[in-house]
Amino acid sequence: MRAFRPFAVVCLVFGLAGPALAAGCGNSAAGFEAWKAEFAAEAKRAGVKRPGLQALAATRYAKSTIIADRNQKSFKYSLDKFMKVRGVNTIIAQGRKRKARSLAFYDSLERAYGVPAGVLIAIHGMETGFGGFMGDSNVVSAIVTLTYDCRRSDFFRPHAIGALKLVDRGSISAGTKGAKHGELGHTQFLPGNALKYGVDGNGDGRIDFYNQADALASTANYLRQKGWKPGQGYQKGQPNYRVLKEWNAATVYQQSLAIMGVKIDG
Template sequence: MRKTNYRFVVSLLLGMVVSFAAAQSTETDDADFRQWRQALIDEARERGISDTIIEQALVNVTPIPQVVSNDRNQAEFVETLAQYLEKRVTDWRIQTGRTRLAQHRPLLEEIAREYGVPARFIVAIWGIETNYGNFTGGTDVIRALVTLAYDPRRADYFRRELFSALDILQEGHIDHANMKGSWAGAMGQSQFMPSSFLNHAVDYDGDGRRDIWTTEADVFASIANYLRDAGWQPGQRWGRQVTLPQDYQQRADQWSQGEVSYSCSVLRRHTIQQPVDQWQMIGVRQHDGADLPQSDIPGSIVLPDGDAGPAFLTYPNFRAILRYNCANNYALAVATLADSF
Protein backbone atom coordinates (compact mmCIF):
# COMPACT_ATOMS: atom_id res chain seq x y z
CA MET A 1 0.00 0.00 0.00
CA ARG A 2 1.25 3.44 -0.94
CA LYS A 3 2.16 5.55 2.07
CA THR A 4 0.04 8.64 2.63
CA ASN A 5 1.82 11.92 1.91
CA TYR A 6 0.81 13.68 5.11
CA ARG A 7 2.36 16.99 4.08
CA PHE A 8 0.30 16.99 0.92
CA VAL A 9 -2.89 16.15 2.82
CA VAL A 10 -2.25 18.88 5.41
CA SER A 11 -1.51 21.39 2.67
CA LEU A 12 -4.68 20.43 0.82
CA LEU A 13 -6.78 20.74 3.96
CA LEU A 14 -5.30 24.12 4.80
CA GLY A 15 -6.04 25.33 1.29
CA MET A 16 -9.63 24.17 1.61
CA VAL A 17 -9.97 26.01 4.92
CA VAL A 18 -8.57 29.23 3.46
CA SER A 19 -10.82 28.98 0.40
CA PHE A 20 -13.85 28.34 2.59
CA ALA A 21 -12.98 31.30 4.83
CA ALA A 22 -12.54 33.54 1.79
CA ALA A 23 -15.87 32.42 0.42
CA GLN A 24 -17.55 33.08 3.76
CA SER A 25 -15.93 36.52 3.89
CA THR A 26 -17.15 37.32 0.36
CA GLU A 27 -20.66 36.18 1.26
CA THR A 28 -20.56 38.37 4.36
CA ASP A 29 -19.28 41.33 2.32
CA ASP A 30 -22.01 40.76 -0.26
CA ALA A 31 -24.65 40.61 2.46
CA ASP A 32 -23.34 43.82 4.03
CA PHE A 33 -23.41 45.57 0.65
CA ARG A 34 -26.94 44.36 -0.14
CA GLN A 35 -28.13 45.68 3.21
CA TRP A 36 -26.38 49.02 2.56
CA ARG A 37 -27.82 49.18 -0.96
CA GLN A 38 -31.34 48.60 0.28
CA ALA A 39 -30.99 51.44 2.77
CA LEU A 40 -29.74 53.60 -0.11
CA ILE A 41 -32.76 52.68 -2.21
CA ASP A 42 -35.11 53.48 0.66
CA GLU A 43 -33.51 56.91 1.10
CA ALA A 44 -33.63 57.61 -2.63
CA ARG A 45 -37.34 56.83 -2.66
CA GLU A 46 -37.88 59.12 0.33
CA ARG A 47 -36.08 61.89 -1.56
CA GLY A 48 -38.53 61.59 -4.44
CA ILE A 49 -36.41 59.65 -6.93
CA SER A 50 -38.77 57.79 -9.25
CA ASP A 51 -39.15 54.03 -9.17
CA THR A 52 -38.06 53.91 -12.81
CA ILE A 53 -34.70 55.52 -12.06
CA ILE A 54 -34.24 53.43 -8.93
CA GLU A 55 -34.92 50.29 -10.95
CA GLN A 56 -32.49 51.30 -13.70
CA ALA A 57 -29.68 52.68 -11.55
CA LEU A 58 -29.74 51.13 -8.08
CA VAL A 59 -31.63 47.85 -7.76
CA ASN A 60 -28.90 45.63 -9.23
CA VAL A 61 -25.88 47.92 -8.87
CA THR A 62 -22.61 46.41 -7.61
CA PRO A 63 -19.26 47.99 -6.60
CA ILE A 64 -16.30 48.35 -8.97
CA PRO A 65 -13.16 47.18 -7.07
CA GLN A 66 -10.73 49.07 -9.35
CA VAL A 67 -12.38 52.37 -8.44
CA VAL A 68 -11.22 52.06 -4.82
CA SER A 69 -7.65 51.36 -5.99
CA ASN A 70 -7.75 54.42 -8.27
CA ASP A 71 -8.93 56.59 -5.40
CA ARG A 72 -5.82 55.66 -3.42
CA ASN A 73 -3.33 56.49 -6.18
CA GLN A 74 -4.26 59.79 -7.85
CA ALA A 75 -1.55 61.13 -10.15
CA GLU A 76 -1.96 64.73 -8.98
CA PHE A 77 -0.48 63.72 -5.63
CA VAL A 78 2.07 61.02 -6.49
CA GLU A 79 3.89 62.54 -9.50
CA THR A 80 6.36 65.40 -9.50
CA LEU A 81 5.33 68.56 -11.34
CA ALA A 82 7.71 67.77 -14.21
CA GLN A 83 6.28 64.25 -14.56
CA TYR A 84 2.74 65.58 -14.44
CA LEU A 85 3.35 68.31 -17.03
CA GLU A 86 5.23 65.99 -19.39
CA LYS A 87 2.16 63.75 -19.66
CA ARG A 88 -0.45 66.50 -19.88
CA VAL A 89 1.01 69.61 -21.51
CA THR A 90 2.14 67.81 -24.65
CA ASP A 91 2.87 69.21 -28.10
CA TRP A 92 -0.31 67.56 -29.36
CA ARG A 93 -2.40 69.14 -26.63
CA ILE A 94 -0.87 72.57 -27.27
CA GLN A 95 -1.35 72.42 -31.05
CA THR A 96 -4.84 70.97 -30.77
CA GLY A 97 -5.79 73.63 -28.24
CA ARG A 98 -4.71 76.37 -30.63
CA THR A 99 -6.80 74.75 -33.36
CA ARG A 100 -9.86 74.49 -31.10
CA LEU A 101 -9.46 78.13 -30.05
CA ALA A 102 -9.52 79.22 -33.67
CA GLN A 103 -12.35 76.85 -34.58
CA HIS A 104 -14.68 78.08 -31.81
CA ARG A 105 -13.39 81.64 -31.49
CA PRO A 106 -16.69 83.57 -31.95
CA LEU A 107 -18.52 81.39 -29.37
CA LEU A 108 -15.59 81.37 -26.94
CA GLU A 109 -15.12 85.13 -27.14
CA GLU A 110 -18.83 85.67 -26.51
CA ILE A 111 -18.72 83.43 -23.42
CA ALA A 112 -15.47 85.04 -22.26
CA ARG A 113 -17.08 88.48 -22.36
CA GLU A 114 -20.15 87.29 -20.48
CA TYR A 115 -18.33 85.44 -17.72
CA GLY A 116 -15.06 87.36 -17.51
CA VAL A 117 -12.92 84.24 -18.02
CA PRO A 118 -10.41 84.24 -20.92
CA ALA A 119 -11.14 81.78 -23.72
CA ARG A 120 -7.67 80.22 -23.42
CA PHE A 121 -8.39 79.08 -19.85
CA ILE A 122 -11.74 77.61 -20.85
CA VAL A 123 -10.00 75.65 -23.61
CA ALA A 124 -7.11 74.65 -21.34
CA ILE A 125 -9.45 73.06 -18.79
CA TRP A 126 -11.36 71.39 -21.63
CA GLY A 127 -8.06 70.01 -22.92
CA ILE A 128 -6.67 68.80 -19.60
CA GLU A 129 -9.96 67.26 -18.49
CA THR A 130 -11.05 65.37 -21.61
CA ASN A 131 -8.60 65.98 -24.47
CA TYR A 132 -11.02 68.55 -25.91
CA GLY A 133 -13.98 66.24 -25.55
CA ASN A 134 -12.28 63.19 -27.06
CA PHE A 135 -12.21 61.19 -23.83
CA THR A 136 -14.94 61.75 -21.28
CA GLY A 137 -14.72 58.36 -19.56
CA GLY A 138 -16.77 55.24 -20.03
CA THR A 139 -17.58 54.32 -16.44
CA ASP A 140 -21.18 54.15 -15.24
CA VAL A 141 -21.27 57.26 -13.01
CA ILE A 142 -23.88 55.84 -10.64
CA ARG A 143 -21.95 52.61 -10.18
CA ALA A 144 -18.69 54.50 -9.55
CA LEU A 145 -20.35 56.73 -6.96
CA VAL A 146 -22.04 53.76 -5.30
CA THR A 147 -18.60 52.14 -4.98
CA LEU A 148 -17.05 55.23 -3.39
CA ALA A 149 -20.05 55.91 -1.17
CA TYR A 150 -19.84 52.35 0.18
CA ASP A 151 -16.06 52.62 0.73
CA PRO A 152 -15.51 54.21 4.18
CA ARG A 153 -12.65 56.58 3.25
CA ARG A 154 -14.82 59.41 1.89
CA ALA A 155 -18.25 57.86 2.17
CA ASP A 156 -20.18 60.98 3.21
CA TYR A 157 -18.84 63.08 0.34
CA PHE A 158 -19.56 60.48 -2.34
CA ARG A 159 -22.98 59.65 -0.91
CA ARG A 160 -23.92 63.31 -1.41
CA GLU A 161 -22.54 63.18 -4.95
CA LEU A 162 -24.54 60.02 -5.62
CA PHE A 163 -27.81 61.67 -4.66
CA SER A 164 -26.88 64.69 -6.79
CA ALA A 165 -26.37 62.31 -9.73
CA LEU A 166 -29.79 60.79 -9.12
CA ASP A 167 -31.27 64.30 -9.09
CA ILE A 168 -29.69 64.95 -12.50
CA LEU A 169 -31.36 61.82 -13.85
CA GLN A 170 -34.63 62.86 -12.24
CA GLU A 171 -34.44 66.30 -13.93
CA GLY A 172 -33.92 64.69 -17.33
CA HIS A 173 -30.60 66.25 -18.35
CA ILE A 174 -29.25 62.81 -19.29
CA ASP A 175 -30.48 59.23 -19.06
CA HIS A 176 -28.78 56.55 -17.00
CA ALA A 177 -27.46 54.61 -19.99
CA ASN A 178 -25.54 57.67 -21.21
CA MET A 179 -24.41 59.01 -17.84
CA LYS A 180 -20.81 57.98 -18.31
CA GLY A 181 -17.74 59.55 -16.79
CA SER A 182 -14.55 58.98 -14.84
CA TRP A 183 -13.91 56.38 -12.18
CA ALA A 184 -14.58 59.12 -9.58
CA GLY A 185 -17.95 60.12 -11.03
CA ALA A 186 -16.85 63.24 -12.97
CA MET A 187 -19.05 63.72 -16.01
CA GLY A 188 -19.05 65.08 -19.52
CA GLN A 189 -16.56 67.18 -21.47
CA SER A 190 -16.14 69.50 -18.48
CA GLN A 191 -15.78 66.59 -16.03
CA PHE A 192 -18.14 68.04 -13.43
CA MET A 193 -18.95 66.14 -10.30
CA PRO A 194 -22.73 65.86 -9.95
CA SER A 195 -22.96 68.59 -7.29
CA SER A 196 -20.89 70.89 -9.50
CA PHE A 197 -23.29 70.18 -12.34
CA LEU A 198 -26.28 71.17 -10.23
CA ASN A 199 -24.55 74.33 -8.99
CA HIS A 200 -22.65 75.54 -12.06
CA ALA A 201 -23.69 73.84 -15.32
CA VAL A 202 -25.28 76.18 -17.89
CA ASP A 203 -27.88 75.66 -20.60
CA TYR A 204 -26.17 78.17 -22.89
CA ASP A 205 -27.96 77.15 -26.08
CA GLY A 206 -31.36 77.38 -24.36
CA ASP A 207 -32.69 73.93 -25.31
CA GLY A 208 -33.83 73.15 -21.76
CA ARG A 209 -30.99 70.76 -20.95
CA ARG A 210 -27.60 71.48 -19.40
CA ASP A 211 -25.74 69.20 -21.79
CA ILE A 212 -22.06 68.99 -20.80
CA TRP A 213 -21.76 65.72 -22.70
CA THR A 214 -22.36 66.73 -26.34
CA THR A 215 -23.17 70.48 -26.60
CA GLU A 216 -19.98 72.55 -26.75
CA ALA A 217 -21.77 75.83 -26.00
CA ASP A 218 -23.00 74.34 -22.71
CA VAL A 219 -19.56 72.87 -22.02
CA PHE A 220 -17.70 76.16 -22.50
CA ALA A 221 -20.21 78.26 -20.58
CA SER A 222 -20.31 75.75 -17.73
CA ILE A 223 -16.51 75.83 -17.34
CA ALA A 224 -16.52 79.63 -17.42
CA ASN A 225 -19.40 79.84 -14.96
CA TYR A 226 -17.63 77.48 -12.59
CA LEU A 227 -14.46 79.60 -12.60
CA ARG A 228 -16.44 82.81 -12.14
CA ASP A 229 -18.33 81.31 -9.22
CA ALA A 230 -14.98 80.15 -7.79
CA GLY A 231 -13.76 83.75 -7.64
CA TRP A 232 -12.06 84.33 -11.00
CA GLN A 233 -10.80 87.91 -11.28
CA PRO A 234 -11.09 89.35 -14.82
CA GLY A 235 -7.92 90.92 -16.12
CA GLN A 236 -5.59 89.27 -13.60
CA ARG A 237 -2.86 86.66 -14.16
CA TRP A 238 -2.91 83.26 -12.51
CA GLY A 239 0.63 83.75 -11.18
CA ARG A 240 4.23 83.23 -12.33
CA GLN A 241 7.33 81.15 -11.63
CA VAL A 242 9.71 82.96 -9.29
CA THR A 243 13.02 82.67 -7.46
CA LEU A 244 13.11 82.92 -3.69
CA PRO A 245 15.52 84.80 -1.41
CA GLN A 246 18.23 82.80 0.36
CA ASP A 247 16.59 83.28 3.75
CA TYR A 248 13.18 82.12 2.51
CA GLN A 249 13.14 78.94 4.59
CA GLN A 250 13.97 80.85 7.76
CA ARG A 251 10.90 83.01 7.17
CA ALA A 252 8.60 80.29 5.85
CA ASP A 253 7.35 79.02 9.21
CA GLN A 254 5.60 82.31 9.92
CA TRP A 255 3.90 82.15 6.52
CA SER A 256 1.92 78.95 7.07
CA GLN A 257 -1.56 79.47 5.71
CA GLY A 258 -3.74 76.99 7.61
CA GLU A 259 -6.97 77.97 5.82
CA VAL A 260 -9.03 75.17 7.28
CA SER A 261 -12.28 76.88 6.25
CA TYR A 262 -11.36 76.82 2.55
CA SER A 263 -12.66 73.83 0.63
CA CYS A 264 -9.32 73.12 -1.08
CA SER A 265 -7.04 71.46 1.47
CA VAL A 266 -3.83 72.01 -0.54
CA LEU A 267 -3.98 75.67 0.47
CA ARG A 268 -2.60 74.57 3.80
CA ARG A 269 0.66 74.12 1.87
CA HIS A 270 0.57 77.68 0.51
CA THR A 271 2.09 80.65 2.29
CA ILE A 272 0.08 83.56 3.55
CA GLN A 273 -1.35 85.87 0.95
CA GLN A 274 0.29 89.27 0.77
CA PRO A 275 0.58 91.90 -1.98
CA VAL A 276 3.02 91.32 -4.82
CA ASP A 277 4.86 94.48 -3.74
CA GLN A 278 5.51 92.89 -0.34
CA TRP A 279 6.97 89.78 -1.95
CA GLN A 280 9.24 92.03 -3.99
CA MET A 281 10.42 93.76 -0.79
CA ILE A 282 11.49 90.48 0.83
CA GLY A 283 13.50 89.37 -2.21
CA VAL A 284 11.16 87.31 -4.40
CA ARG A 285 11.95 87.86 -8.08
CA GLN A 286 10.68 86.67 -11.45
CA HIS A 287 12.18 83.41 -12.72
CA ASP A 288 14.69 85.31 -14.90
CA GLY A 289 15.79 87.46 -11.97
CA ALA A 290 13.84 90.57 -12.97
CA ASP A 291 11.83 92.54 -10.44
CA LEU A 292 8.19 91.63 -9.89
CA PRO A 293 5.74 94.10 -11.43
CA GLN A 294 4.38 96.72 -9.07
CA SER A 295 1.02 95.41 -7.89
CA ASP A 296 -1.18 95.10 -4.83
CA ILE A 297 -2.68 91.81 -6.03
CA PRO A 298 -2.49 89.26 -3.18
CA GLY A 299 -0.18 86.34 -3.87
CA SER A 300 1.09 83.25 -2.10
CA ILE A 301 4.12 81.03 -2.69
CA VAL A 302 3.55 77.47 -3.92
CA LEU A 303 6.26 74.79 -3.88
CA PRO A 304 4.66 71.81 -5.66
CA ASP A 305 7.72 69.54 -5.20
CA GLY A 306 8.86 70.88 -1.86
CA ASP A 307 11.81 73.11 -1.01
CA ALA A 308 14.13 71.76 -3.74
CA GLY A 309 11.65 72.19 -6.59
CA PRO A 310 10.34 75.17 -8.58
CA ALA A 311 8.58 78.04 -6.82
CA PHE A 312 5.52 79.93 -7.99
CA LEU A 313 3.89 83.14 -6.85
CA THR A 314 0.17 82.46 -7.32
CA TYR A 315 -2.78 84.86 -7.37
CA PRO A 316 -6.55 84.53 -6.75
CA ASN A 317 -7.16 83.05 -10.22
CA PHE A 318 -4.86 80.15 -9.35
CA ARG A 319 -7.11 79.47 -6.39
CA ALA A 320 -10.13 79.54 -8.68
CA ILE A 321 -8.52 76.80 -10.79
CA LEU A 322 -7.83 74.83 -7.60
CA ARG A 323 -11.54 74.87 -6.92
CA TYR A 324 -11.94 72.90 -10.16
CA ASN A 325 -9.47 70.28 -8.98
CA CYS A 326 -7.82 70.59 -5.60
CA ALA A 327 -4.23 69.78 -6.63
CA ASN A 328 -1.35 72.19 -7.27
CA ASN A 329 -0.02 70.08 -10.15
CA TYR A 330 -3.42 70.20 -11.86
CA ALA A 331 -3.75 73.98 -11.54
CA LEU A 332 -0.19 74.48 -12.80
CA ALA A 333 -0.89 72.22 -15.79
CA VAL A 334 -4.00 74.23 -16.72
CA ALA A 335 -2.09 77.51 -16.33
CA THR A 336 0.90 76.25 -18.34
CA LEU A 337 -1.33 74.99 -21.15
CA ALA A 338 -3.33 78.24 -21.26
CA ASP A 339 -0.12 80.27 -21.44
CA SER A 340 1.04 78.19 -24.44
CA PHE A 341 -1.90 79.14 -26.69
Protein backbone atom coordinates (compact mmCIF):
# COMPACT_ATOMS: atom_id res chain seq x y z
CA MET A 1 0.00 0.00 0.00
CA ARG A 2 1.44 3.35 -1.03
CA ALA A 3 1.98 5.75 1.87
CA PHE A 4 -0.14 8.88 2.02
CA ARG A 5 1.77 12.09 1.36
CA PRO A 6 0.42 15.44 2.53
CA PHE A 7 -0.74 17.67 -0.30
CA ALA A 8 1.83 20.35 0.50
CA VAL A 9 4.62 17.80 0.09
CA VAL A 10 3.19 16.64 -3.24
CA CYS A 11 3.19 20.25 -4.42
CA LEU A 12 6.87 20.63 -3.51
CA VAL A 13 7.86 17.35 -5.14
CA PHE A 14 6.11 18.13 -8.42
CA GLY A 15 6.83 21.85 -8.41
CA LEU A 16 3.20 22.98 -8.17
CA ALA A 17 2.80 26.55 -7.00
CA GLY A 18 -0.26 27.68 -5.05
CA PRO A 19 -1.71 29.94 -7.81
CA ALA A 20 -1.68 27.02 -10.28
CA LEU A 21 -4.19 25.12 -8.18
CA ALA A 22 -7.93 25.15 -8.75
CA ALA A 23 -9.87 28.13 -7.47
CA GLY A 24 -11.63 27.60 -4.13
CA CYS A 25 -15.36 27.84 -3.49
CA GLY A 26 -17.97 29.76 -1.52
CA ASN A 27 -21.47 29.42 -0.15
CA SER A 28 -22.84 32.90 -0.77
CA ALA A 29 -22.64 35.66 -3.33
CA ALA A 30 -20.18 37.60 -1.18
CA GLY A 31 -16.99 36.07 -2.56
CA PHE A 32 -18.14 35.42 -6.11
CA GLU A 33 -16.40 38.31 -7.87
CA ALA A 34 -13.06 37.63 -6.20
CA TRP A 35 -13.39 33.94 -6.99
CA LYS A 36 -14.04 34.72 -10.67
CA ALA A 37 -10.61 36.32 -10.92
CA GLU A 38 -9.03 33.12 -9.57
CA PHE A 39 -11.11 30.96 -11.88
CA ALA A 40 -10.21 33.14 -14.88
CA ALA A 41 -6.56 32.24 -14.37
CA GLU A 42 -7.49 28.56 -14.15
CA ALA A 43 -9.63 28.82 -17.29
CA LYS A 44 -6.84 30.51 -19.20
CA ARG A 45 -4.45 27.71 -18.27
CA ALA A 46 -7.06 25.25 -19.53
CA GLY A 47 -7.02 26.91 -22.94
CA VAL A 48 -9.98 29.30 -22.73
CA LYS A 49 -9.48 32.26 -25.07
CA ARG A 50 -10.51 35.90 -24.92
CA PRO A 51 -14.23 35.46 -25.82
CA GLY A 52 -14.66 32.84 -23.12
CA LEU A 53 -12.81 34.91 -20.55
CA GLN A 54 -14.97 37.92 -21.39
CA ALA A 55 -18.08 35.77 -20.92
CA LEU A 56 -16.74 34.66 -17.53
CA ALA A 57 -16.13 38.27 -16.50
CA ALA A 58 -19.74 39.13 -17.40
CA THR A 59 -21.29 36.37 -15.27
CA ARG A 60 -23.45 37.12 -12.25
CA TYR A 61 -24.10 34.98 -9.20
CA ALA A 62 -27.16 32.93 -10.14
CA LYS A 63 -29.19 32.79 -6.95
CA SER A 64 -32.11 31.08 -8.71
CA THR A 65 -29.75 28.28 -9.77
CA ILE A 66 -28.64 27.71 -6.18
CA ILE A 67 -32.26 27.60 -5.02
CA ALA A 68 -33.10 25.06 -7.73
CA ASP A 69 -30.05 22.97 -6.85
CA ARG A 70 -31.23 22.69 -3.25
CA ASN A 71 -34.80 21.82 -4.20
CA GLN A 72 -34.80 18.88 -6.64
CA LYS A 73 -37.88 17.11 -5.29
CA SER A 74 -39.19 15.31 -8.36
CA PHE A 75 -36.43 12.71 -8.39
CA LYS A 76 -37.61 11.54 -4.95
CA TYR A 77 -41.11 10.71 -6.23
CA SER A 78 -42.39 7.20 -6.82
CA LEU A 79 -42.22 6.06 -10.44
CA ASP A 80 -45.97 6.53 -10.93
CA LYS A 81 -45.97 10.05 -9.55
CA PHE A 82 -42.82 11.01 -11.45
CA MET A 83 -44.35 9.82 -14.72
CA LYS A 84 -47.56 11.75 -14.06
CA VAL A 85 -45.70 14.94 -13.14
CA ARG A 86 -43.53 14.67 -16.26
CA GLY A 87 -46.48 13.98 -18.56
CA VAL A 88 -45.20 10.66 -19.83
CA ASN A 89 -48.41 9.67 -21.63
CA THR A 90 -48.37 12.91 -23.59
CA ILE A 91 -44.70 12.43 -24.48
CA ILE A 92 -45.46 8.92 -25.77
CA ALA A 93 -48.42 10.06 -27.87
CA GLN A 94 -46.57 13.03 -29.36
CA GLY A 95 -43.40 10.98 -29.70
CA ARG A 96 -45.10 8.41 -31.93
CA LYS A 97 -46.30 11.16 -34.24
CA ARG A 98 -42.88 12.80 -34.34
CA LYS A 99 -41.24 9.50 -35.24
CA ALA A 100 -43.74 8.85 -38.04
CA ARG A 101 -43.18 12.34 -39.48
CA SER A 102 -39.38 12.07 -39.45
CA LEU A 103 -38.78 8.35 -39.82
CA ALA A 104 -35.88 8.72 -42.27
CA PHE A 105 -34.06 11.06 -39.88
CA TYR A 106 -34.39 8.73 -36.91
CA ASP A 107 -33.44 5.72 -39.02
CA SER A 108 -30.27 7.55 -40.08
CA LEU A 109 -29.35 8.15 -36.44
CA GLU A 110 -29.91 4.50 -35.57
CA ARG A 111 -27.73 3.41 -38.48
CA ALA A 112 -24.97 5.79 -37.41
CA TYR A 113 -25.07 5.30 -33.64
CA GLY A 114 -27.21 2.25 -32.93
CA VAL A 115 -29.64 4.14 -30.69
CA PRO A 116 -33.33 3.60 -31.56
CA ALA A 117 -35.71 6.50 -32.14
CA GLY A 118 -37.82 5.79 -29.05
CA VAL A 119 -34.99 6.51 -26.65
CA LEU A 120 -33.95 9.76 -28.37
CA ILE A 121 -37.54 10.97 -28.66
CA ALA A 122 -38.21 10.11 -25.01
CA ILE A 123 -35.19 12.13 -23.91
CA HIS A 124 -36.21 15.04 -26.14
CA GLY A 125 -39.73 15.03 -24.73
CA MET A 126 -38.63 14.61 -21.13
CA GLU A 127 -35.98 17.32 -21.23
CA THR A 128 -37.67 20.17 -23.08
CA GLY A 129 -41.11 19.07 -24.25
CA PHE A 130 -39.61 18.58 -27.75
CA GLY A 131 -37.95 21.98 -27.68
CA GLY A 132 -40.98 23.78 -26.29
CA PHE A 133 -39.01 25.17 -23.35
CA MET A 134 -35.22 25.06 -23.30
CA GLY A 135 -34.74 27.24 -20.23
CA ASP A 136 -34.62 30.88 -19.24
CA SER A 137 -31.40 30.98 -17.19
CA ASN A 138 -28.09 32.33 -18.42
CA VAL A 139 -26.05 29.20 -19.20
CA VAL A 140 -22.61 30.61 -18.40
CA SER A 141 -23.69 32.32 -15.17
CA ALA A 142 -25.51 29.20 -13.99
CA ILE A 143 -22.66 26.78 -14.58
CA VAL A 144 -20.04 29.17 -13.22
CA THR A 145 -22.12 29.76 -10.09
CA LEU A 146 -22.39 26.00 -9.51
CA THR A 147 -18.63 25.69 -9.89
CA TYR A 148 -18.14 28.43 -7.29
CA ASP A 149 -20.68 26.86 -4.92
CA CYS A 150 -19.01 24.45 -2.52
CA ARG A 151 -21.62 21.69 -2.77
CA ARG A 152 -20.46 20.16 -6.08
CA SER A 153 -17.58 22.31 -7.30
CA ASP A 154 -15.51 19.46 -8.68
CA PHE A 155 -18.42 18.03 -10.67
CA PHE A 156 -19.28 21.34 -12.35
CA ARG A 157 -15.75 22.65 -12.93
CA PRO A 158 -15.17 20.84 -16.28
CA HIS A 159 -18.60 21.97 -17.42
CA ALA A 160 -17.76 25.60 -16.63
CA ILE A 161 -14.55 25.30 -18.64
CA GLY A 162 -16.59 23.60 -21.35
CA ALA A 163 -19.10 26.46 -21.44
CA LEU A 164 -16.33 29.02 -21.85
CA LYS A 165 -14.77 26.98 -24.67
CA LEU A 166 -18.17 26.73 -26.36
CA VAL A 167 -18.24 30.55 -26.28
CA ASP A 168 -14.77 30.55 -27.87
CA ARG A 169 -16.08 28.29 -30.64
CA GLY A 170 -19.21 30.33 -31.21
CA SER A 171 -21.49 27.41 -30.29
CA ILE A 172 -23.05 29.54 -27.54
CA SER A 173 -22.72 33.17 -26.49
CA ALA A 174 -22.38 34.94 -23.16
CA GLY A 175 -26.14 35.49 -23.28
CA THR A 176 -27.33 31.99 -24.24
CA LYS A 177 -30.27 30.77 -22.18
CA GLY A 178 -30.67 27.25 -20.81
CA ALA A 179 -31.83 25.36 -17.73
CA LYS A 180 -31.13 26.22 -14.11
CA HIS A 181 -28.05 24.01 -13.94
CA GLY A 182 -26.59 25.35 -17.17
CA GLU A 183 -27.93 22.57 -19.41
CA LEU A 184 -28.45 23.75 -22.95
CA GLY A 185 -30.37 23.01 -26.11
CA HIS A 186 -33.08 20.57 -27.12
CA THR A 187 -31.84 17.72 -24.93
CA GLN A 188 -30.21 19.80 -22.19
CA PHE A 189 -26.54 18.90 -22.47
CA LEU A 190 -24.23 20.02 -19.71
CA PRO A 191 -21.60 22.22 -21.41
CA GLY A 192 -18.62 19.91 -20.87
CA ASN A 193 -20.55 17.06 -22.47
CA ALA A 194 -21.68 19.33 -25.29
CA LEU A 195 -18.06 20.20 -25.99
CA LYS A 196 -16.92 16.56 -25.95
CA TYR A 197 -19.81 14.75 -27.64
CA GLY A 198 -21.39 17.36 -29.88
CA VAL A 199 -21.73 16.49 -33.58
CA ASP A 200 -23.01 18.34 -36.63
CA GLY A 201 -26.28 16.54 -37.34
CA ASN A 202 -27.55 18.69 -40.21
CA GLY A 203 -24.26 19.08 -42.08
CA ASP A 204 -24.08 22.89 -41.98
CA GLY A 205 -20.54 22.92 -40.63
CA ARG A 206 -21.30 23.98 -37.05
CA ILE A 207 -22.62 22.34 -33.89
CA ASP A 208 -25.68 24.10 -32.52
CA PHE A 209 -27.53 22.44 -29.64
CA TYR A 210 -30.52 24.69 -30.30
CA ASN A 211 -30.85 22.99 -33.68
CA GLN A 212 -32.89 19.80 -33.31
CA ALA A 213 -30.85 17.68 -35.72
CA ASP A 214 -27.56 18.60 -34.06
CA ALA A 215 -28.96 18.04 -30.57
CA LEU A 216 -30.44 14.62 -31.31
CA ALA A 217 -27.39 13.41 -33.23
CA SER A 218 -25.22 14.56 -30.33
CA THR A 219 -27.46 12.72 -27.87
CA ALA A 220 -27.16 9.53 -29.91
CA ASN A 221 -23.38 9.97 -30.09
CA TYR A 222 -23.19 10.53 -26.33
CA LEU A 223 -25.09 7.32 -25.58
CA ARG A 224 -22.99 5.32 -28.06
CA GLN A 225 -19.76 6.66 -26.60
CA LYS A 226 -20.99 5.78 -23.11
CA GLY A 227 -21.35 2.14 -24.11
CA TRP A 228 -24.63 1.72 -26.00
CA LYS A 229 -24.65 -1.63 -27.80
CA PRO A 230 -26.47 -1.49 -31.17
CA GLY A 231 -29.26 -4.02 -31.47
CA GLN A 232 -29.37 -4.77 -27.75
CA GLY A 233 -32.31 -4.02 -25.44
CA TYR A 234 -32.58 -1.16 -22.97
CA GLN A 235 -35.19 -2.45 -20.54
CA LYS A 236 -34.21 -3.22 -16.96
CA GLY A 237 -31.82 -6.19 -16.95
CA GLN A 238 -30.86 -5.71 -20.61
CA PRO A 239 -27.40 -4.55 -21.77
CA ASN A 240 -28.24 -0.93 -22.60
CA TYR A 241 -30.26 -0.14 -19.48
CA ARG A 242 -27.11 0.83 -17.60
CA VAL A 243 -26.31 3.43 -20.29
CA LEU A 244 -29.50 5.31 -19.41
CA LYS A 245 -27.85 6.03 -16.06
CA GLU A 246 -25.11 7.87 -17.94
CA TRP A 247 -27.75 10.31 -19.16
CA ASN A 248 -29.43 10.83 -15.80
CA ALA A 249 -28.53 9.28 -12.45
CA ALA A 250 -32.09 9.25 -11.07
CA THR A 251 -33.63 5.77 -11.08
CA VAL A 252 -37.15 7.04 -11.81
CA TYR A 253 -35.80 8.93 -14.83
CA GLN A 254 -34.08 5.83 -16.21
CA GLN A 255 -37.19 3.71 -15.68
CA SER A 256 -39.35 6.32 -17.39
CA LEU A 257 -37.06 6.50 -20.44
CA ALA A 258 -37.14 2.73 -20.80
CA ILE A 259 -40.94 2.64 -20.60
CA MET A 260 -41.45 5.58 -22.98
CA GLY A 261 -38.88 4.44 -25.49
CA VAL A 262 -40.37 1.01 -26.06
CA LYS A 263 -43.90 2.43 -26.31
CA ILE A 264 -42.85 5.09 -28.82
CA ASP A 265 -41.08 2.48 -30.94
CA GLY A 266 -44.07 0.13 -30.33
